[in-house]
Amino acid sequence: MSFRHHPLLVLTLALPACLHAQDREPTIPPPSIVEYHPRSRLVVPEHLVPRAKYPAVDVHGHPPLLNDAATISRVVAAMDSLNLGVIVQAIGTSGERLTRQIEAVKAAGQADRFVFFTTLDLGFVQRGDGQRLAEQLRRDVAAGAVGIGEINKGFGLSARGPDGSRLHLDDPELDVVWETAADLGIPVFIHTADPAAFFEPLDFTNERWLEMALFPNRQFNDRSRFPTFETLMAERERLIAKHPRTTWILAHLGWYADDLGKLGQLFDRYPNVTAEVGAILYDLGRQPRTARDFFVKYQDRLLFGKDSFRPEEYPYYWRVFETEDEYFDYYRDYHAFWKLYGMGLPDPVLRKLYYGNALRIIPNMPRRPFPVR
Numbered sequence: 624m625s626f627r628h629h630p631l632l633v634l635t636l637a638l639p640a641c642l643h644a645q646d647r648e649p650t651i652p653p654p655s656i657v658e659y660h661p662r663s664r665l666v667v668p669e670h671l672v673p674r675a676k677y678p679a680v681d682v683h684g685h686p687p688l689l690n691d692a693a694t695i696s697r698v699v700a701a702m703d704s705l706n707l708g709v710i711v712q713a714i715g716t717s718g719e720r721l722t723r724q725i726e727a728v729k730a731a732g733q734a735d736r737f738v739f740f741t742t743l744d745l746g747f748v749q750r751g752d753g754q755r756l757a758e759q760l761r762r763d764v765a766a767g768a769v770g771i772g773e774i775n776k777g778f779g780l781s782a783r784g785p786d787g788s789r790l791h792l793d794d795p796e797l798d799v800v801w802e803t804a805a806d807l808g809i810p811v812f813i814h815t816a817d818p819a820a821f822f823e824p825l826d827f828t829n830e831r832w833l834e835m836a837l838f839p840n841r842q843f844n845d846r847s848r849f850p851t852f853e854t855l856m857a858e859r860e861r862l863i864a865k866h867p868r869t870t871w872i873l874a875h876l877g878w879y880a881d882d883l884g885k886l887g888q889l890f891d892r893y894p895n896v897t898a899e900v901g902a903i904l905y906d907l908g909r910q911p912r913t914a915r916d917f918f919v920k921y922q923d924r925l926l927f928g929k930d931s932f933r934p935e936e937y938p939y940y941w942r943v944f945e946t947e948d949e950y951f952d953y954y955r956d957y958h959a960f961w962k963l964y965g966m967g968l969p970d971p972v973l974r975k976l977y978y979g980n981a982l983r984i985i986p987n988m989p990r991r992p993f994p995v996r
């Protein structure tokens with residue numbers, strides 16, 4: 624019998640090109656999306672990483688407000704166990720709320736473990752506010768702030784301008800603020816939009832279906848209320864282009880973690896852009912080879928950041944960055960239905976990601992926690 628006429632081959636060729644379960648019905652009631660949690664049968668080497676290999680700066684830190692000794696010592700104990708050298712307090716505060724935290728960490732003897740960003744009230748911007756905010760910025764930096772942020776996604780999604788319409792990210796009223804940040808030599812840490820999937824229709828092809836269904840306030844797909852993802856990305860790029868002397872830190876890899884090529888283009892066009900990795904680990908962990916190449920190529924532009932301060936979640940980051948482990952669980956199942964893989968970053972890249980780039984970009988960073996002169 625010739626190969627061509629082998630019965631199994633004939634059978635295979637006779638099947639439709641794309642064989643879906645939809646061609647059959649489950650013979651027992653299927654579980655719902657929230658019930659189905661298959662346990663992986665895969666047995667491969669595991670390398671848990673409770674402590675980062677090098678002391679890290681969390682540039683996207685959201686510990687509680689550091690106003691009292693008990694809170695500060697609780698946060699420092701968690702930092703020590705994770706090998707976090709410094710947390711950037713990115714719950715930006717201004718005026719008395721800022722100085723109170725700075726004084727409290729000094730009084731607790733922990734001034735070399737925390738730095739503080741200031742904040743800008745951008746909810747309703749009126750004519751003349753730019754100048755006022757720039758003056759506030761100068762005062763807060765004089766008081767010890769070393770950056771602006773986190774500027775949250777409301778800037779772009781819901782903030783209003785003088786005429787009551789949506790305030791565009793590149794509104795000229797705020798030019799003086801971004802130029803003042805450049806004059807002061809401080810970075811602007813900005814969160815724009817949200818995952819692109821949140822701007823898409825909520826149907827059963829949306830890979831963030833569960834998260835959007837659990838958190839209706841993460842649905843930005845109503846075009847009568849919100850701009851498109853692409854509109855916000857274009858506005859952000861005009862803002863960056865308009866202020867080439869200002870150092871921008873894009874939160875969450877600028878929400879391009881699922882399309883690193885776009886982030887690479889942004890890095891190539893604008894040397895003043897950097898980005899941090901908070902809350903997008905699920906995207907790096909599903910493309911370990913592409914992400915590794917990207918992190919090697921852009922090793923001077925990437926910063927470690929975590930976002931929510933949950934100490935038990937940091938080791939997932941260390942494991943993805945430092946190991947080549949395969950097919951392991953992520954910590955939040957509504958972010959991602961998939962498993963993670965380690966990127967196995969080379970040591971020089973890890974050092975830059977964990978602390979080198981932060982020490983370069985953020986002024987007045989404490990040096991003591993890090994292996995640098």
Ligand SMILES: [Zn+2]
Nearest residue numbers: 683685773930
């Ligand atoms: Zn944040």
